[in-house]
Amino acid sequence: MMSPEEVCSRVLERITPSPGERERVLALAKSIMDKLRAILAEEGIDAQVRLEGSLAKDTWLSGEADVDIFVRFKPEVKPSFLKEDFMEMARRATEGLKQIERYAEHPYLECWADGIRVNVVPCYDVRKGDWLSATDRTPFHTEYVKEHLPEELKADVRLLKKFMKGIGAYGAELKVGGFSGYLCELLIIFYGGFLKALRGALRWRKGVVIDLEGHYEGREDEAREFFRHHLIVVDPVDPGRNVAAPVRLDKMCLFMVAAKEFLTRPSEAFFFPRKEPLDLRALEANLKSRGTSLIAICVRTEGLVPDVLWGLLYRTLRGLKGSLGRQGFKVLRTGAWSNEEDKAVLLLELETSRLPPVEKRIGPPVWVEEHVERFLRKNMADPALVCGPYIEGDRWVILIRRKWPDASEFLKENLLRGGGRHIGVAPLLAQKVQEGFEVLTDMEVLKLCRGEEGFRGFLSEFLIGRPGWLVGRSG
Amino acid sequence: MMSPEEVCSRVLERITPSPGERERVLALAKSIMDKLRAILAEEGIDAQVRLEGSLAKDTWLSGEADVDIFVRFKPEVKPSFLKEDFMEMARRATEGLKQIERYAEHPYLECWADGIRVNVVPCYDVRKGDWLSATDRTPFHTEYVKEHLPEELKADVRLLKKFMKGIGAYGAELKVGGFSGYLCELLIIFYGGFLKALRGALRWRKGVVIDLEGHYEGREDEAREFFRHHLIVVDPVDPGRNVAAPVRLDKMCLFMVAAKEFLTRPSEAFFFPRKEPLDLRALEANLKSRGTSLIAICVRTEGLVPDVLWGLLYRTLRGLKGSLGRQGFKVLRTGAWSNEEDKAVLLLELETSRLPPVEKRIGPPVWVEEHVERFLRKNMADPALVCGPYIEGDRWVILIRRKWPDASEFLKENLLRGGGRHIGVAPLLAQKVQEGFEVLTDMEVLKLCRGEEGFRGFLSEFLIGRPGWLVGRSG
Numbered sequence: 029m030m031s032p033e034e035v036c037s038r039v040l041e042r043i044t045p046s047p048g049e050r051e052r053v054l055a056l057a058k059s060i061m062d063k064l065r066a067i068l069a070e071e072g073i074d075a076q077v078r079l080e081g082s083l084a085k086d087t088w089l090s091g092e093a094d095v096d097i098f099v100r101f102k103p104e105v106k107p108s109f110l111k112e113d114f115m116e117m118a119r120r121a122t123e124g125l126k127q128i129e130r131y132a133e134h135p136y137l138e139c140w141a142d143g144i145r146v147n148v149v150p151c152y153d154v155r156k157g158d159w160l161s162a163t164d165r166t167p168f169h170t171e172y173v174k175e176h177l178p179e180e181l182k183a184d185v186r187l188l189k190k191f192m193k194g195i196g197a198y199g200a201e202l203k204v205g206g207f208s209g210y211l212c213e214l215l216i217i218f219y220g221g222f223l224k225a226l227r228g229a230l231r232w233r234k235g236v237v238i239d240l241e242g243h244y245e246g247r248e249d250e251a252r253e254f255f256r257h258h259l260i261v262v263d264p265v266d267p268g269r270n271v272a273a274p275v276r277l278d279k280m281c282l283f284m285v286a287a288k289e290f291l292t293r294p295s296e297a298f299f300f301p302r303k304e305p306l307d308l309r310a311l312e313a314n315l316k317s318r319g320t321s322l323i324a325i326c327v328r329t330e331g332l333v334p335d336v337l338w339g340l341l342y343r344t345l346r347g348l349k350g351s352l353g354r355q356g357f358k359v360l361r362t363g364a365w366s367n368e369e370d371k372a373v374l375l376l377e378l379e380t381s382r383l384p385p386v387e388k389r390i391g392p393p394v395w396v397e398e399h400v401e402r403f404l405r406k407n408m409a410d411p412a413l414v415c416g417p418y419i420e421g422d423r424w425v426i427l428i429r430r431k432w433p434d435a436s437e438f439l440k441e442n443l444l445r446g447g448g449r450h451i452g453v454a455p456l457l458a459q460k461v462q463e464g465f466e467v468l469t470d471m472e473v474l475k476l477c478r479g480e481e482g483f484r485g486f487l488s489e490f491l492i493g494r495p496g497w498l499v500g501r502s503g
Numbered sequence: 504m505m506s507p508e509e510v511c512s513r514v515l516e517r518i519t520p521s522p523g524e525r526e527r528v529l530a531l532a533k534s535i536m537d538k539l540r541a542i543l544a545e546e547g548i549d550a551q552v553r554l555e556g557s558l559a560k561d562t563w564l565s566g567e568a569d570v571d572i573f574v575r576f577k578p579e580v581k582p583s584f585l586k587e588d589f590m591e592m593a594r595r596a597t598e599g600l601k602q603i604e605r606y607a608e609h610p611y612l613e614c615w616a617d618g619i620r621v622n623v624v625p626c627y628d629v630r631k632g633d634w635l636s637a638t639d640r641t642p643f644h645t646e647y648v649k650e651h652l653p654e655e656l657k658a659d660v661r662l663l664k665k666f667m668k669g670i671g672a673y674g675a676e677l678k679v680g681g682f683s684g685y686l687c688e689l690l691i692i693f694y695g696g697f698l699k700a701l702r703g704a705l706r707w708r709k710g711v712v713i714d715l716e717g718h719y720e721g722r723e724d725e726a727r728e729f730f731r732h733h734l735i736v737v738d739p740v741d742p743g744r745n746v747a748a749p750v751r752l753d754k755m756c757l758f759m760v761a762a763k764e765f766l767t768r769p770s771e772a773f774f775f776p777r778k779e780p781l782d783l784r785a786l787e788a789n790l791k792s793r794g795t796s797l798i799a800i801c802v803r804t805e806g807l808v809p810d811v812l813w814g815l816l817y818r819t820l821r822g823l824k825g826s827l828g829r830q831g832f833k834v835l836r837t838g839a840w841s842n843e844e845d846k847a848v849l850l851l852e853l854e855t856s857r858l859p860p861v862e863k864r865i866g867p868p869v870w871v872e873e874h875v876e877r878f879l880r881k882n883m884a885d886p887a888l889v890c891g892p893y894i895e896g897d898r899w900v901i902l903i904r905r906k907w908p909d910a911s912e913f914l915k916e917n918l919l920r921g922g923g924r925h926i927g928v929a930p931l932l933a934q935k936v937q938e939g940f941e942v943l944t945d946m947e948v949l950k951l952c953r954g955e956e957g958f959r960g961f962l963s964e965f966l967i968g969r970p971g972w973l974v975g976r977s978g
């Protein structure tokens with residue numbers, strides 16, 4: 029077995045950009061920044077063009093460069109200017125590249141040059157704390173990291189980012205709910221290295237506070253009270269912001285167990301997981317012998333940006349799980365897949381999608397007279413009544429035939445009514461459901477793998493469940 | 504619809520003993536008491552022979568006379584004397600009658616003469632409060648009722664007793680867990696009549712205190728704290744005793760709802776329920792279309808006196824319900840039947856006796872390292888593992904094949920091991936189970952009706968569930 033250090037140096041060989049790659053990416057950045065500066069000067073606009081993000085901080089991973097170019101405007105500039113005039117200029121500066129207009133709080137421009145993503149993003153030049161838009165903090169983050177991350181720890185940031193990517197915990201976007209690049213940088217600065225950060229994470233508990241600038245020194249309980257989150261990393265440039273706010277509890281825990289596992293059984297698999305989806309035959313065999321019930325709901329999702337889409341998908345899964353649970357179905361697991369263009373699939377795994385035909389319904393306590401009368405009147409006349417009403421403890425009870433013994437029937441029928449808002453489909457997604465949906469069960473779900481490589485990978489991971497880096501224990 | 508009063512006077516016509524019946528029963532009592540007195544005199548023993556119970560208080564029901572003859576000994580008399588010499592004398596005094604030796608705290612003799620039960624019971628002549636045995640209170644109870652129950656309320660006691668019998672709430676024995684005759688008498692004295700008692704019961708709530716002699720006047724909370732029971736009727740002759748202690752919550756509630764129902768829709772059905780068990784064909788049809796699963800466990804129970812037997816049966820049902828529940832089975836209802844001689848049947852109705860093959864098992868939180876290691880080691884090597892381990896929230900979770908997807912398999916296999924003590928069979932009953940048992944499911948349960956009229960009645964009531972006097976409500 030290799031030592032953790034050995035594994036790290038091997039990994040670094042693969043993820044550190046070569047001088048050539050670095051030069052190429054920086055040249056690309058410079059050429060676009062130069063064009064932008066020229067255009068701004070031409071238009072007589074006083075704005076600063078800056079390189080931000082991992083490229084500026086030199087913490088990017090080989091082969092995964094993102095060129096983040098920020099244009100910092102004076103606070104007087106109107107939002108409408110950023111929406112229209114700025115976008116026009118950004119397009120001119122990146123003429124010839126593939127351009128996609130994206131939206132966060134403001135629109136920004138995403139371009140692609142030789143497989144390298146270039147983001148041209150507007151922000152305001154404000155004093156620390158006087159934020160006018162969400163992107164205004166970015167230059168301060170860049171400054172902070174440049175100032176506090178020593179040269180020799182840049183490799184450690186790369187390791188931590190790649191580790192997070194490998195275990196599926198990298199990224200603050202809603203889809204992942206994990207660790208942003210900036211958060212990785214802060215953890216390395218705080219703990220002083222990659223392995224130290226892993227060891228540090230083993231001591232994390234719910235409500236841990238990491239506070240580099242001591243904004244809450246001696247008042248950690250206040251920070252916990254204020255942020256109310258399981259992982260709190262106070263933003264050094266903004267005491268009111270938890271950099272770890274997007275980190276979901278399961279992703280925090282995933283990182284912790286992966287850290288523990290890596291320190292015990294070091295391997296490159298954490299950084300470079302083998303992602304070989306099961307082939308169709310293996311998927312079919314798994315489903316046939318599995319013994320649970322799968323239900324997939326397919327919707328078309330044109331026009332929803334990823335962070336909105338994933339929010340809707342996750343919220344809907346929680347809602348449907350609740351509704352199915354109230355009908356007596358045990359939802360074992362849920363998952364969502366989307367190509368982030370036009371298709372999404374909600375996947376639910378149930379202990380069984382067919383419940384026994386009869387259920388027990390606990391009525392009101394005998395002392396609550398009006399409720400008792402209503403319960404008796406309603407149920408004694410119900411042809412679905414199987415047994416009772418009788419008394420158990422201090423309550424009236426009946427056995428009655430279930431209205432919905434079949435989960436996919438329940439879903440189909442209720443999704444047809446208003447897109448399923450009343451059974452937990454998030455309103456914006458319910459609109460899409462109303463335009464059409466499909467419910468597939470068990471083996472039918474395999475149909476979705478045809479022509480959708482991405483779905484097959486998702487389904488494979490969903491069915492296996494176990495992280496690739498988790499090594500079996502013997503005896 | 505008749506008024507409640509009309510119904511009551513009709514019922515009274517049927518339950519009040521005629522002068523002829525009264526004479527016959529009292530003559531029987533007198534003849535045995537005379538013989539007993541003669542024998543005691545012959546043996547030179549100083550003891551009082553007294554008529555007790557409902558005959559002495561003139562609150563018995565026509566056709567259901569119980570002759571309770573108590574022999575009150577001086578406190579110096581040894582328990583061994585009561586066990587042997589007294590029983591010998593009681594047998595001599597009732598020579599020629601069918602005799603059965605019964606046990607409460609002491610043995611006593613039960614005899615049968617022309618369908619009338621005669622109990623010859625020993626007790627000690629002590630001062631109020633200095634009880635040496637449980638039966639010592641009886642003469643005081645008789646005195647209290649004779650003194651406080653006016654002649655004109657004796658009919659009301661008969662009505663209340665018959666009402667309780669009709670709804671299945673009469674009797675302090677464990678099998679019933681209901682209202683004793685003495686408790687009915689106290690309720691009539693307290694409320695001043697049958698209909699007044701029913702109306703009074705409508706106001707009962709958990710922890711109601713009825714305290715005829717004001718032992719806890721102004722300190723009802725103390726009584727509640729002391730007795731810790733849902734229905735408290737302080738014994739007028741013993742402030743430390745709750746006459747309603749044997750009344751189970753469901754029987755208290757049953758009486759309350761029956762009272763409410765009778766006052767709203769008076770009918771003789773409350774007093775004289777039609778008990779026509781379903782015939783075999785109807786039972787079969789019910790079971791076939793029912794949609795639930797029935798499981799019956801049959802045991803031989805020779806040598807267990809009823810109050811012990813029923814205690815064991817109920818305790819075992821609670822235990823088995825718990826064990827099945829922990830395996831994931833939903834036990835809808837339970838019931839027990841016994842001929843109180845040599846056979847007992849434990850009946851369980853389950854939503855289904857076949858569970859889906861896979862269950863979700865929630866493991867330890869990721870922060871509890873030793874538990875995590877044990878969980879991973881144990882389950883990752885288990886061939887029953889279906890999915891995971893994966894992380895949900897802050898816990899490790901797996902999907903795994905159930906060990907016991909079939910409830911009757913679970914019961915059969917586990918009853919074979921030590922009679923099922925470890926799955927909740929009460930130890931004394933487990934001994935019987937070890938000598939042999941049978942597990943029947945669904946239609947097989949009908950076999951038990953053959954040759955056992957009583958079981959068919961029990962099964963009919965169990966399957967219907969609804970009390971016969973509960974009238975359907977329309978719209």
